[in-house]
Amino acid sequence: MTNAVFLIFGATGDLARRKLFPAFYSLYRERKLGDKFAVVGLARRPRSNAEFRQDVLDSIKEFARYNVTKDEQWESFAEHFEYMSLDINNVEGFRELRSLTDKLDAKFEIGGNRLSYLALSPELFGSVSHNLKAGGLQETGGWHRLVIEKPFGYDLKSAEKLNAEIRQVFDEKDIYRIDHYLGKEMVQNINVVRFANAFFEPLWNNKYIANIQITLSETVGVEERGGYYDRSGALRDMGQNHMLQMLAIMAMEPPGRMHPESIRDEKVKVLRSLRGFESSDEVRAHTVRGQYAAGTLKGQALPGYREEDKVNPHSNTETYFAARVFVDNFRWAGVPFYIRTGKRLPVKTTEVVVEFKNVPNNVYLAKKHKLEPNLLVFRVNPMEGIYFKMNAKQPGSEGTIVPVAMDFCQSCQVGLNTPEAYERLLHDAARGDSTYFTRWDEVALAWKYVDQIAQAWSERSDDLQSYPAGTWGPERGRKLVEEDGFRWWPVNGQDEGEVAWEFVQR
Numbered sequence: 001m002t003n004a005v006f007l008i009f010g011a012t013g014d015l016a017r018r019k020l021f022p023a024f025y026s027l028y029r030e031r032k033l034g035d036k037f038a039v040v041g042l043a044r045r046p047r048s049n050a051e052f053r054q055d056v057l058d059s060i061k062e063f064a065r066y067n068v069t070k071d072e073q074w075e076s077f078a079e080h081f082e083y084m085s086l087d088i089n090n091v092e093g094f095r096e097l098r099s100l101t102d103k104l105d106a107k108f109e110i111g112g113n114r115l116s117y118l119a120l121s122p123e124l125f126g127s128v129s130h131n132l133k134a135g136g137l138q139e140t141g142g143w144h145r146l147v148i149e150k151p152f153g154y155d156l157k158s159a160e161k162l163n164a165e166i167r168q169v170f171d172e173k174d175i176y177r178i179d180h181y182l183g184k185e186m187v188q189n190i191n192v193v194r195f196a197n198a199f200f201e202p203l204w205n206n207k208y209i210a211n212i213q214i215t216l217s218e219t220v221g222v223e224e225r226g227g228y229y230d231r232s233g234a235l236r237d238m239g240q241n242h243m244l245q246m247l248a249i250m251a252m253e254p255p256g257r258m259h260p261e262s263i264r265d266e267k268v269k270v271l272r273s274l275r276g277f278e279s280s281d282e283v284r285a286h287t288v289r290g291q292y293a294a295g296t297l298k299g300q301a302l303p304g305y306r307e308e309d310k311v312n313p314h315s316n317t318e319t320y321f322a323a324r325v326f327v328d329n330f331r332w333a334g335v336p337f338y339i340r341t342g343k344r345l346p347v348k349t350t351e352v353v354v355e356f357k358n359v360p361n362n363v364y365l366a367k368k369h370k371l372e373p374n375l376l377v378f379r380v381n382p383m384e385g386i387y388f389k390m391n392a393k394q395p396g397s398e399g400t401i402v403p404v405a406m407d408f409c410q411s412c413q414v415g416l417n418t419p420e421a422y423e424r425l426l427h428d429a430a431r432g433d434s435t436y437f438t439r440w441d442e443v444a445l446a447w448k449y450v451d452q453i454a455q456a457w458s459e460r461s462d463d464l465q466s467y468p469a470g471t472w473g474p475e476r477g478r479k480l481v482e483e484d485g486f487r488w489w490p491v492n493g494q495d496e497g498e499v500a501w502e503f504v505q506r
């Protein structure tokens with residue numbers, strides 16, 4: 001049931017404009033919202049309802065999957081949207097909000113359900129929860145859910161404090177912590193591929209898998225978020241959440257059933273099994289950090305990180321990080337998981353590569369064939385799909401062995417208009433399905449792991465390496481994998497070196 005008054009705190013901000021309003025519109029167009037809903041936009045700056053609806057229309061025109069025109073359908077959608085100017089620190093405003101929501105509840109026959117979406121800076125999360133209660137907004141009958149954006153804290157200590165504040169008002173079951181990577185189609189597909197196919201699960205362990213590589217590369221710099229990013233860095237911005245979540249999904253045991261708590265329990269077990277570090281030197285041996293300098297990307301000259309707006313010109317914040325991670329359990333003992341992410345890298349892509357151990361090469365040894373390892377690749381973004389790389393005879397040759405790809409390209413299917421991550425997550429929260437949201441124990445364990453790295457890095461910064469914008473990060477990122485006798489496999493058809501994979505390029 002999606003009947004609810006949606007309270008969008010931060011309705012004049014970037015996230016609301018780029019992601020949330022377009023998501024509402026797509027859900028409406030696909031009849032997933034029904035008609036018993038209202039959206040109240042909340043922020044300090046003044047806006048009439050008409051101005052707010054115009055903002056919503058503009059954002060949909062710019063960012064939504066569906067085209068919109070000012071027609072009857074738009075009018076019936078727009079009448080569900082109202083705006084109220086509110087300062088989060090002013091409890092009086094919340095009392096007025098209670099009256100407004102009661103009125104909308106009666107108008108659209110909602111039945112008391114409330115979903116508060118905090119598209120705000122995290123410092124304000126505690127005040128909103130407190131004032132929702134103080135303003136009487138938690139006493140309307142129906143359910144009351146809280147959707148919170150990342151970052152969930154800056155480290156374990158601040159995350160605990162934040163959690164304690166919101167838990168004074170909301171039960172854990174009603175808190176939906178967003179990690180938008182969990183809303184991505186292909187991330188959700190990893191479990192299906194693993195648990196709904198006979199041929200992967202038997203091989204999914206240290207007997208057959210040599211290593212797993214997770215790459216989240218971006219071409220963008222910090223854009224207008226320099227103030228936030230300079231305090232955060234790649235480790236906290238992407239590592240603590242998206243990367244460890246993807247690792248957990250790749251490594252988890254099959255859940256008893258596809259129930260939110262069963263899935264989260266399995267992810268928690270993985271996060272609990274992450275091998276910690278004995279010393280700062282050990283952290284440095286298993287991690288790499290870098291910061292982009294001026295460079296060129298697709299022919300465009302780009303400034304270095306320290307020249308970006310709102311960034312400290314002497315900043316030591318990392319814009320790239322890579323790590324060798326071990327999951328110390330029976331299934332994964334000895335298998336390295338290599339994770340890397342960075343801004344101003346040559347391509348925008350999210351991919352997971354599973355490299356299998358080679359078969360014994362006695363059969364083809366005499367012919368001096370070097371067998372390439374089998375790879376299973378999940379393409380999350382921008383292309384969506386899966387491909388499997390295997391060895392086969394080159395047609396017409398005298399038994400020459402070449403790697404070939406079996407390629408399932410989901411995003412190439414004509415007419416497929418896959419929902420955006422925020423759309424799916426908003427719909428899930430409204431339906432009360434928390435499967436693809438992070439539970440507190442997952443968040444806490446991820447911080448515990450990341451804090452060890454951050455602590456070691458804070459002691460000195462001589463290992464922070466610079467890399468030109470438009471390259472694959474610092475040299476040591478490559479070495480991290482080569483030290484173990486492996487290499488980063490090309491992502492999105494792009495390689496770091498001279499080897500190009502024509503057969504995976506479309």
Ligand SMILES: NC(=O)C1=CN([C@@H]2O[C@H](COP(=O)(O)OP(=O)(O)OC[C@H]3O[C@@H](n4cnc5c(N)ncnc54)[C@H](OP(=O)(O)O)[C@@H]3O)[C@@H](O)[C@H]2O)C=CC1
Pocket residue numbers: 009010011012013014015016018042043044045086087088089118119120121122124149150151
């Ligand atoms: N933008 C993005 O792509 C992403 C953002 N996020 C997260 O989402 C959250 C929001 O980000 P973003 O939209 O970019 O931030 P913005 O700075 O663009 O927006 C912040 C919003 O908060 C409102 N606000 C600030 N202070 C108050 C206050 N005291 N009372 C009421 N409203 C207030 C602002 O409106 P006003 O000034 O009118 O009060 C504005 O609407 C952050 O936690 C961010 O980390 C996460 C992933 C991606």
Ligand SMILES: O=C1O[C@H](COP(=O)(O)O)[C@@H](O)[C@H](O)[C@H]1O
Pocket residue numbers: 218237238350381
């Ligand atoms: O959470 C974040 O994610 C984006 C990248 O998201 P994607 O869906 O475009 O891959 C990143 O740019 C941002 O820094 C980070 O906060």
